Amino acid sequence: MEWMEILTGLALALLASVCVYTHSVLWLRPQRLREKLRKQGIQGPRPSILTGNVWEIKTIQSKAAVSSTERHGRLTDDYAALLYPYLEFWRKQYGPIFTYATGTVQHLYISEPHLVKEISLCRSWDLGKPVYLVKQFWPLLGLGITRSNGQLWAHQRKIIAPEFFMDKVKGMVGLMIESALPLLKSWEDRVEGDGGIADIRIDEDLRNLSADVISKACFGSSYCYGKEIFSLIWALERTVSFAGVLNKIPAFRCLPTKNTREAWRLEEEIKELILKVATKRKEESNYVTSCETEKDLLQMILEAACADQLDQETANRFVVDNCKNIYLAGHETVASVATWTLMLLASHPEWQSRARTEVFDVSGGGLPDADLLFKMKTLTMVIQETLRLFPPTSFVSREAFEEMQLGGFRIPKGVNIWIPIPTLHRIPEIWGPDSDEFKPERFAHGIFGACKLPQVFIPFGLGPRTCLGQKFAMAELKTVLSLLLSKFSFSLSPKYVHSPSFKMVLEPQYGMNLLVSRRSKAGP
Template sequence: MMILVTVILGGLFVLAFHALVALFLKPRLTRESLRTQGIYGPFPHFFFGNVPEMKSLLQEVHDQSRSQPEASPICHRWPFTLFPHLPKWRNQYGPICLYYRGSKPFLMVQDTEMVKEGMVDLMVESTNTMVRKWEARIDHNEKAVAEIKIDEDLRSLSADIIAKACFGSSYEKGQEIFTKLRFIQKLMSKSTVGIPGLRYLPTRSNREIWALDKEISSMIKRLVNQRLMVGNKQDLMQMIMEGATKCNEDGGGDDLLSNPISRDKFIVDNCKNIYFAGQETTAITVSWALMLLAEHQDWQDRCRAEVLQVCGNGTFDATMLRSLKTVTMVIQETLRLYPPATFVIRSALQDIKLKRISIPKGMNIQIPIPLLQQDPELWGPDANMFNPQRFANGIMEACKTPQAYLPFGIGARICAGQHFAMAELKVILSLILLRFQFSLSSSYRHSPAFRLVIEPGEGVVLMVRRI
């Protein structure tokens, strides 16, 4: 009996020691190490880190917004209302500061010095299907105008394009996958507190996420197996399989495609990334772009005139897309004001030096994209305003430091699908501009929301007329 008690007490002592190191000693040593280099930050709670202060600041912003009149003008300074802790801490502690989400340290960096053509036909085909649905809704209205909440239509459109590009299937085949991924996104966006190990605990939310993830993996495997039976096709699935082969050639070992377990994991993981990143972010960017063009009729007219000149008959190819300079400027400005990704995060896998700062192993380096992309010191006094003209001479001339523009990420992990996404954005916007004139509905409420990506919280509602 005494031996059992001794073992239990010993185990408890070891757990207590590790908890002491993780929750007290390690964070303190990290803070002291960075303080000696002139890097400061808010003092963290021993268990929750700085999350309580972040929540308190967010609540203050919400209380203030409730006191504002409902018909307030559209403002693009949403980063300062969704993430009020970032500008506050920058003002207090400088462009580089340390804070904690639970026990997880983040080095917030706002110092800018540290920081395939083709498939156009299927994009046109899918977009024309959506366009015909909008035309039908307008034709059934006596006033020849329809109020359309565009968000779900654009998600369906983007999903259809990705499904066809990846598997050659229609959106209906992958509809359940997209629905489940969307639900996972909503569940994950609610989990903000960085409590150590929370994502491994069998909470109700985690159990739902695990079950959905298992279902999605099985569904993708079935689609993959159907695709493999077709043979070689020039689509994204073929590129993924070739990627598996290249991993073998570069890294040695068994060919991933000859090992069913490794092959399935590689393909399923990549398909998940394509489904989510390719569908959600593109659809949201189109929603924001149409909202901005609806608000700024002069830019809508300029874009439409260009599209009529370049591809007035509704046919597109890669060469034509490259000629859409004004549309490209609008897309770039949309991505500046409403970037799909909110942060670039990198983990230090070992002790490193960054701009003469010693960063310890395990530190998370966080770059807040929206704040950099709306910094008046970099973009000028109109940094919070919609002005596509700033991109007239390209990204290199748009701001003082081009590295401050990073809607697709930066470095070795920059979004691999950015060229596909830009082509898709140009095709969708061009076909809509050719067929419709649109303005904001009086029921539209500007409400950017953070749900892993920045999306219109209450959707985008347009009054749409046929041209």
């Protein structure tokens, strides 16, 4: 009897401890963060104790899905309100800065341009990539350069950044052309076979082309393995990005659901394949000195892992994570932007004609090189306007690892900041009353001449975490688009249904079908 009383007492004590801890983690800690923000005038919807505002998000999304079926507007109308109706709803209710929660994670939404400018100028390591997102996308990105923070991020940037300097990018134009030529031939054959005009789903072809380019840039002579890695990463990306409402609650992400188990399986397959390529490269390096061959990204990553004298497991993780990061970031962004650029040119024939005329004037109908690409100003304007209207990613996200001052606000430690890129790119007070229209001429004098506050043009991110590969991306975009415009003419297909969708990047939900016809060899 005495032992039963002792065990009962211990059980009650344990239960009380769990309750106190749970109450502290699930409510008191997030409540303290919200209170610090509210004292500074930052309001937001009231959260529930376990789920935050997740169910409210789902309710607003459901209502918006019903109303959006009746929406018929221009191709360039703001899509963000349809993709993220809850953020637009709260922005109208609480203003350009508000707070909300998913589970125990506290978010701070910021669309106030001058505060965004302040954040872009912040160089402190105390503002980094959100830890909960690192965990969410761990199978896909691990702790590679796009998700790491602090000293690890700085070290990886030092290794990888030189590979995307302009002199290196110029040297990659040849392989970009090499990858594009089979696509040109494929489309030529389809156009000829269909009697002069073919209905082609271009987004899939452009994704494969971009994957081929980054395979060659990253894996060099081993790029054939890169194609297999790409297919597995693509499957893993679909698996990770398929998230129901419960996935917005961090505590539910580690449950061994069917989706989670599939992500674990794909992660292991990708790891084994990348390490197989790395082992093969190390064996080749024993016979070829570094001065006898051009180093690719894989070689630089392998040498860095060796120079750091990491243990085998850490070295393997370093190599695998960065290969996946570069692979994913290196092809998804380009494929997305190229797809939307061709859609906009197909729906604006006058700009398609202007861009094509410039391509012929600059290249004389031949293959472009890096110097000729630099002279294509009209094409640059078209790409920049596409990046404004259809940026490949929707948000810049940051977490405050220590309490810090940003603008006129004290941001508490643990708060996650969300900056909506498409919203900032369409503010009439910044871009003018025609901010929802496709007008590449606004970039005639560069980004600083296009808007009143250039720091809000952030298609490649902002601050020190700006995408390392943006010069590579712009070079590939200009290479591919100039080749396509020199060979083909584009118009919208009757099959195309305009419905932008966001997974890892912005993409057409039902694919991008365009009518493609052959251009005359005589000129534009």
